[in-house]
Amino acid sequence: HAGGLVWRRTGPATAAPHAPRSHHRPRTLLLATALLLLLGAVAASAALLVLHFGTIPAPPAGDVAPGQQPAPGSAHLSALRAADPAAGQPPWTLRIARSRTGLLCSTVGQVLDGRFGLVGEDGRFRLLSPATTDACGATRTDGASLVGARVFDAQRTADVRTVVNGVAGPDLRRVVVHTVTGDRDVPIGPGGAFLTVLRGYPQDAGATIALTFADGHVERHDFGTLPGVVPDPAGGPAWKLHDEAVAGASCVSFRPARQEPGARGPVSPAACGRLRGSGDAFVAVRRIEPGSGGSNEGVAGAGDWGRSPARTAVWGEAGPAVRRVEVTGPGGLHVSVPLAAGGTFLGVFPPRIDPRALRVRFTSAGGRVLTDAGDTGLTNHPDRKDARR
Secondary structure, three states: OOOOOOOOOOOOOEEOOOOOOOOOOOOEEEEOOOOOOOOOEEEOOOOEEEEOOOOEOOOOHHHOOHHHOEOOOOOEEOOOOEOOOOOOOOOEEEEEEEEOOOOEEEEEEEEEOOEEEEEOOOOEEEEEOOOOOOEEEOOOOOOOOEEEEEEEOOOOHHHOEEEEEEEOOOOEEEEEEEEOOEEEEOOOOHHHEEEEEEEOOHHHHOOEEEEEEOOOOEEEEEOOOOOOEEOOOOOOOOEEEEEEEEOOEEEEEEEEOOOOOOOOOOEOOOEEEOOOOOOOEEEEEEEEOOOOEOOOOOOOOOOEOOOOOOEEEEEEEEOOOEEEEEEEEHHHEEEEEOEOHHHEEEEEEOOOOOHHHOEEEEEEOOOOEEEEOOOEOOEOOOOOHHHHO
């Protein structure tokens, strides 16, 4: 499965025995990674084929540049250990090495009985070849040499892991990872190595990182923000915008950024409108309840929320002159909602927030400000039967 390691949680990990001789073709897994940010680094582009038993091999040497190949004898395991979100799984760490050209290299993996590897979908632990690296980069004295978020995919979204990691040198003093569920301080190991393990994809967590150095300067890196993708306030799968033009109107809805294989929905109702001027906007402000929507005849754009938990949401579209969208509410709530392509926007909030208490403020070029409460500027979906009457 492109994008990461396909695995399944089946209980505590066990070491894989040596492969017996067999005429049967071994079961295979595909390992690839998403390194969302690498500072001055190079990363292996070849996928790794994981056999049912034994060691996960490195890509063929001819497919890897010398700058990505670790020099023999240079690799060592960091003393860092980061717990997996699931109980009973081996902790995570970094293997650090020097490449044949002198670059600093790191590899993310797990440790079981002092051995470095990964747990596969069958629950077995396999060693990672010493010739495998995730990324290599030039050593920096004024900041991070390597910063990345490596994604290990899985058949179930709950089993996906994002490992935020890096090496930032001896002057690193503090590492803070911010997610939608709060901030966490990350321990720092020798040489300024660090890592922490998040459940799900980076966009689910909305992950960003701040690195503070001895001279006081701070590096910030964003792993989890994509245009039109919004983290879930309860830490569930992220949401993405979907917009379409229907009979002269724009209709905006949202749904999970990633779907479980074969899953249906949830899909929000469509917010439809027609922008009359570049500073105009239309917006839906609602609490969406489980069981709402569905394929009722004649109710195009009703969405289908299914059994998904309730959420309060603000979504719609703004004209090209609108520069900023903000949502305010009780308890000092003040959220800046990013504008995506075409001026669409989405803010998702816990269901305890009453949509009637929210205000949406649009600031246009030149300083013009409009504040709306509740659904504003909406029209029926053009395909609804009652919209044609």
